[in-house]
Amino acid sequence: MLTGMHIAVIGGDARQLEVIRKLIELDAKLSLIGFDQLDHGFTGASKEQLDEVDFSTVSAIILPVPGTNLEGQVDSIFSNEKIILSKEILGSTPEHCTIYSGITNAYLDQLVGNTNRKLVQLFERDDVAIYNAIPTVEGTIMMVIQHTDITIHNSKVAVLGLGRVGMSVARTFSALGANVRVGARKSEHLARIFEMGLTPFHLENLAENVTEVDVCINTIPYQIVTSDVISKMPAHTLIIDLASKPGGTDFRYAEKRGIKALLAPGLPGIVAPKTAGQIVANVLSQLLSEDLSGKEGNESCN
Known part of the structure; x- marks a missing residue:
């Protein structure tokens, strides 16, 4: 379970809906950015603007499969909002915050390098x-x-x-x-x-x-x-x-x-967003659970 873990899901397509459903099942606290035009809501998750999120409590940021573009913009089919993942936003997260993306690029690599945050590329996993x-x-x-x-x-x-x-x-x-x-x-x-x-x-x-x-x-x-x-x-x-x-x-x-x-x-x-989303959701939930267990273990040692 991911009870008490604050996760920001930023942008994406229909695949992200499966990720959101899975994380809600695991009792995570979700902030959804870039989903303001989504017809239905999710119990246990709140739709927010980027500047409304308290990133100081966010333990994980989940980006869409493409991550960002070379200017830092995160696309979402559920919003017309221009979403930029900036150094200021990432720098305001706790040091243990992990960013999950399908793939990366020069902008995202530089961003996590400058803020000393961990980036996990899901599509690098076999x-x-x-x-x-x-x-x-x-x-x-x-x-x-x-x-x-x-x-x-x-x-x-x-x-x-x-x-x-x-x-x-x-x-x-x-x-x-x-x-x-x-x-x-x-x-x-x-x-x-x-x-x-x-x-x-x-x-x-x-x-x-x-x-x-x-x-x-x-x-x-x-x-x-x-x-x-x-x-x-x-x-x-x-x-x-x-x-x-x-x-x-x-x-x-x-x-x-x-x-x-x-x-x-x-x-x-495009052809199977539900299945593709479930693939990402299952691996993400496993990684987040391991991440949470590791943090709890470190805290108990301290």
Whole structure:
């Protein structure tokens, strides 16, 4: 239980509603910032403006999966309020306050560094990323069906990267009957691709391996689907980029060539927000409980 623990939930999308429900079940005291346009309320949680929260009693701040932008703004689909997570706000929290975010960026890293606060990136955890790959794959399948005029079965699919998402994408598309080839750099990844019964290739040879693809799915968060690679693709190829913004594709050149390229980060929150929210909520509740137990243990020792 999280009885007596004051938690600020700042911004987000429908996934955050599952987080709020879970934390209320655990008897936490919640301040909800950026939820003023939410139709329904939550018993045990209060909707507040940023300047109304007493951050000196806040033990944890929960940000949306994207965290902040590079100016410190936190987006919320439930509010038009401009929410900025500033050094002053974070500095007014207790020293033990922990910030939870899906991912981070230069602004957030600098902010926690300057205020000496702890930042936990949930999507750096293997369990969250692997669970989250399930709705990501389902969303990818949906997009391929919507944006092609062929079946997935017997189509030629290239998957770039064999990380936690790439592995799930490759395995699922293969199970649906696609002819899947997977690009990677590490020798152990190339061996795993072969063991999975798929066709491996080194990413240095990417351009030669997209000359006949129907669908190219990128999971690598830096520009790898370059103009040179796109120039080798058939005109009907569909590119789906699952990497975090700005993705790993030269979208300008793809548009110039008439190739459809879609940036699709955050698919779980779009196609299955309830499930995606429950994944985050379950891990968060575990981490917060451990955090509270640790603080109570330290206090008893003192």
